[in-house]
Amino acid sequence: MDFAELAKEELIFPSVEFEDNVGVIRFLASKLIDEGVVKADFADAVVEREKGFPTGLQVGEINVAIPHTDAKYVNAAGMAVATLKRPVNFGKMDEPEKKIPVHVVFLLAVLDPQGYIKFLSKLARKFGDASFMSSIYSASTAKEIAKILKENLS
Amino acid sequence: MANKKRILVVCGTAIATSTVVAKKVEELLSKRGIAVETRQCKAAEIRSNLDGVDLIVATTPIPKDINVPSVRGLAFLTGVGEDDAVKEILQKLGIEQ
Numbered sequence A: 001m002d003f004a005e006l007a008k009e010e011l012i013f014p015s016v017e018f019e020d021n022v023g024v025i026r027f028l029a030s031k032l033i034d035e036g037v038v039k040a041d042f043a044d045a046v047v048e049r050e051k052g053f054p055t056g057l058q059v060g061e062i063n064v065a066i067p068h069t070d071a072k073y074v075n076a077a078g079m080a081v082a083t084l085k086r087p088v089n090f091g092k093m094d095e096p097e098k099k100i101p102v103h104v105v106f107l108l109a110v111l112d113p114q115g116y117i118k119f120l121s122k123l124a125r126k127f128g129d130a131s132f133m134s135s136i137y138s139a140s141t142a143k144e145i146a147k148i149l150k151e152n153l154s
Numbered sequence B: 001m002a003n004k005k006r007i008l009v010v011c012g013t014a015i016a017t018s019t020v021v022a023k024k025v026e027e028l029l030s031k032r033g034i035a036v037e038t039r040q041c042k043a044a045e046i047r048s049n050l051d052g053v054d055l056i057v058a059t060t061p062i063p064k065d066i067n068v069p070s071v072r073g074l075a076f077l078t079g080v081g082e083d084d085a086v087k088e089i090l091q092k093l094g095i096e097q
Helices: A021-034 A042-052 A113-127 A130-138 A142-153 B016-031 B043-049 B082-092
Strands: A012-016 A078-091 A099-109 B005-011 B036-042 B055-058 B070-072
Touching: A012 A021, A012 A142, A021 A042, A021 A078, A021 A099, A078 A142, A099 A130, A113 A130, A113 A142, A113 B016, A130 A142, B005 B016, B005 B043, B016 B036, B016 B055, B016 B082, B036 B043, B055 B082, B070 B082
Parallel strands: A012 A078, B005 B036, B005 B055, B055 B070
Antiparallel strands: A078 A099
């Protein structure tokens, strides 16, 4: 599978605003549910998982979160992305009680971890790349973001 | 002759992140000529997976009373601080660097 295909314009939302991480997660999840990528209970499962095992990654000036949940809630591999006008707090993956302001959220629908591995490793490595993160964050259209993702992740 | 080192890779729901981290750890250690076997589990399942484990690499916090040495594994996901994390693994496995 060409994972660069996962960067779909219709599932990328630049400069959106939410009060809290649950808001962003539910918004992105609803988009994946609408597309049939995930099952109806995916949103609740991701929110629950985030409570116990948060997914915030402190990687630099622009932080990222990768909320996701078990494959049983997923129909097909997919991803929805949001860049946040105002950063929203997420717990740190390795220190759950610590909250960090997150600017970019990748909601991941993982069906088969082995198949997804290449894509996810490439994506995760990019989180440490400050110029990649700032170009994603400063992009104003879904088209631009999709392009940056495809260029960097194929 | 060295035995294979058994590393338990732990994350929140044993899918996305532990799979990436396990692969990376295997790759980085085998580059250094160290044979490694990884197993993955969810944080909630740690206690039942400790048999024969030499080291835990975890992307989430693990209980403090676990007797096996552990290393924080996020560096293998994002690449940030990876070299230091590898050194820590070698040190905790008792391997000369």
